[in-house]
Amino acid sequence: MKTATRAALLGLTLACSLAAPAMAADVRVSVTAIVDHPALDAARKGVTDELADAGYVNGKNLKLEYQSAQGNTATAAQIARKFAGDKPNVIVAVSTPSAQTALAATREIPIVFSAVTDPVAAKLVKSWEATGGNVTGVSDLPSLDKHLAALRKALPAAKRIGVVYSPGAANSVAAIAELKKLATPLGMTVVEAAASRTVDVASAAQSLIGKVDVFYEPTDNNVTSAFESLAKVADQGKVPLISADPSVATRGAAIGMGTNYYDLGRQTGKLVVRILKGETPGKIASEVSTTLEMHVNKSAAQRQGATFSEDFLKTATKVID
Structure with missing residues (x-):
């Protein structure tokens, strides 16, 4: 070479x-x-x-x-x-x-x-x-004012809002404080039940049965991880379940609205x-976040004792039969 x-x-x-x-x-x-x-x-x-x-x-x-x-x-x-x-x-x-x-x-x-x-x-x-x-x-950050407006339209008789949350989660503590501030002028009250671990979610939810008209889940990571157990209690207790996460409508929420x-x-x-x-x-x-969606699960709502009007269903981004 x-x-x-x-x-x-x-x-x-x-x-x-x-x-x-x-x-x-x-x-x-x-x-x-x-x-x-x-x-x-x-x-x-x-x-x-x-x-x-x-x-x-x-x-x-x-x-x-x-x-x-x-x-x-x-x-x-x-x-x-x-x-x-x-x-x-x-x-x-x-x-x-x-x-x-x-x-x-x-x-x-x-x-x-x-x-x-x-x-x-x-x-x-x-x-x-x-x-x-x-x-x-x-x-x-959930648009809690919009969530409450939707809740009142979907369930006009609901006055007592039950929230299962992790007391160590700053997100949930802040959301509950804001929810209370917005709910009070509307004649609504917020009833809390703490669940420090995922295994505590079902028992915390069960403690609210008979005390609340609706469950609201503010995207608490602990609760979301065990969402099916919360939905099961909602089904058995005939309490409609609403979440600030639209995707959990497929996991048993009657309404999921939010980001x-x-x-x-x-x-x-x-x-x-x-x-x-x-x-x-x-x-x-x-x-x-710039997006806001509402997913409605009609089957879950029926299991939880709720029926939504056609006018309300028309406002949903997605309806699951």
């Missing part, structure tokens, strides 16, 4: 070896959620789909890692510390506990939260404005892309 040819080949080999790292995953996004359930799973898929549409493809120019805490806050803290040590470009925290543990683990790595009801009450950000720091994201969690994830993904392209989270104001 001639010297010139050999030198050319050597140069080509060296060029390829230098270029090789650019072909590997050069952007890292670490995603965590407090638990796996359909709403949070949909939000996570929305994030990854938005990243892919923006050109960040896992295994090509993106290394995407996901870990679930399986409902355990101690595990969530361990995951957060691991991610902080890995130093990804962005940490995506789906749910309030995951976002809180991520912030406790790092004040430097950008954190984008998703499916957090009240990021201010959860002390993730100082206000809804861009206030500096390393956190921004998208809230699933489309896949769309919430897409909205979250847009913020992640902005940060990957150079923006800082402290200069991006926290957002609220």
